[in-house]
Amino acid sequence: MEEKKVIRAAIIGSGQIARTSHIPAYRSMENVEIVAVSDANEAAAQRLAEDFDIPAYYQDSTRMLREVKPDVVSICVPNKFHYPLTIEALNAGCHVFCEKPPAMNPKEALEMWQLAERNGLLLTYDFHFRHGRNTAIAKEKIDKGDLGTVYYTKASWVRRRGIPGWGCFTNREMQGGGPLIDIGAHMLDLACYLLDYPEIAYVCAGSFDKIGKTGRKGIMGEWNPDKYSVEDSLFGFISFTDGRVMQLETAFALNIKEKDKRNVELCGEKSGLSLFPLESYQGEEMSNTSYPFIEEMELHTKALYNFIKAVRGEEKLLATAEQGYYVQRLIDALYRSAESGEPVMLEE
DSSP: OOOOOOEEEEEEOOSHHIIIIIHHHHHTSTTEEEEEEEOSSHHHHHHHHHHTTOSOEESOHHHHHHHHOOSEEEEOSOGGGHHHHHHHHHHTTOEEEEOSSSOSSHHHHHHHHHHHHHHTOOEEEOOGGGGSHHHHHHHHHHHHTTTOSEEEEEEEEEESBOOOSSTTTTOHHHHSSSTIIIIIHHHHHHHHHHHTOOOEEEEEEEEEOTTTTTOOEETTEEOOGGGOOSOSEEEEEEEETTSOEEEEEEESBOOOSSSEEEEEEEEESSEEEETTTTEEEESTTOOEEEOOOOOOOOHHHHHHHHHHHHHTTSSOOSSOHHHHHHHHHHHHHHHHHHHHTSOEEOOO
C-alpha cells in the first residue's frame, strides 16, 4: 500500500486551545507533522514550540506561511483575528481549520467562505459537538422521520457563575460578544445542523449584563466589572419560514441551580429527543429510551481528524464554510435584535 503523504501543519496562536486540543490531535495522527507555530507574542510562541518540540516558531504569521509553506493551518486566536488570519492562510494556499465562531460578522464569514471556494481550499470551523456519536444517532433518527416533523427546538448552554476570568472573553472588541458567540454558538450550530439549516424568517432576542457589571468572582475565576463589555446572558426566539421555531438560552452567569448545563431538545409529533444526555421520548407509547454507554473520542480531536481526512480526500467536511456563514448570520441577527429591542427579519 502506498504510504500517505505527510501533511505539514502550522498553528497560529499559542493559547489553551492550541495546547490542549490542536497540538495533541495533530500529534496523534499518522503522517501529520507540526512544522511551525506563530504568535504575536514571540515569547509565547517560543514556549509553545519548546514545550512540544516544534521545530520553528515565529512572531509574524505572514513570514511563517511564506517560509514554512504548510499544507494546513489551525487558527487559534481571539475572534477578532479569525478573519484576517484565515484570509492570509487561504491566500497562501493552505487549508484552514479555524476556531469558532467563524468571524466577527456575516460579511467577514461570507468573504472567508467565498475565498476558500475560489482557491479550491477547505475551510472548516471547530463546531466539534457535531462530531459526537450522540449527534450522529440523533441526526439519523431525525432524517429517518422517527420524530416526525420537528416543529420545536430548544438550544441552551447556561452557567451559574461561569464568566471566564482569563483571556479576553469579557472584551467585546476582541470577541464580538459574550456567551452567545462563545458557548451558545455551539448549541445553536448543533441545533441548526440537526434541522438541516432551515431558512430563517426572523429572530427576537433580549440580552443582559447585570451580573457581569456588578459581580467579580465566580466558578471560573475573577473578572473586572468595570471592563466587562459583553452580555452575560441572552435569550432568543427564532422563527423559520416553514413555520418551525427554536428557543435559545445562553449565559455565562445566571442564578440557577446547576453549575453548568447544556442541551439541544427537539420535539416532533411522533417523538422527542434530548442530546445531553442522549434520550428519546416516544409519543403514544409514553416511553423513554436512554443511551448511557456511548463511547466517545475527544470531540476536538474528532473534528481535526475529519479535517485532515477531508484534506486527503477520504471524507467530506462535517462543518463547512457555508454552514459557518449561516450560523454567523443567525448570531448577528440575535445580537441586533437584543440591541434594538425589535425583531430582525432575515428572509432573502
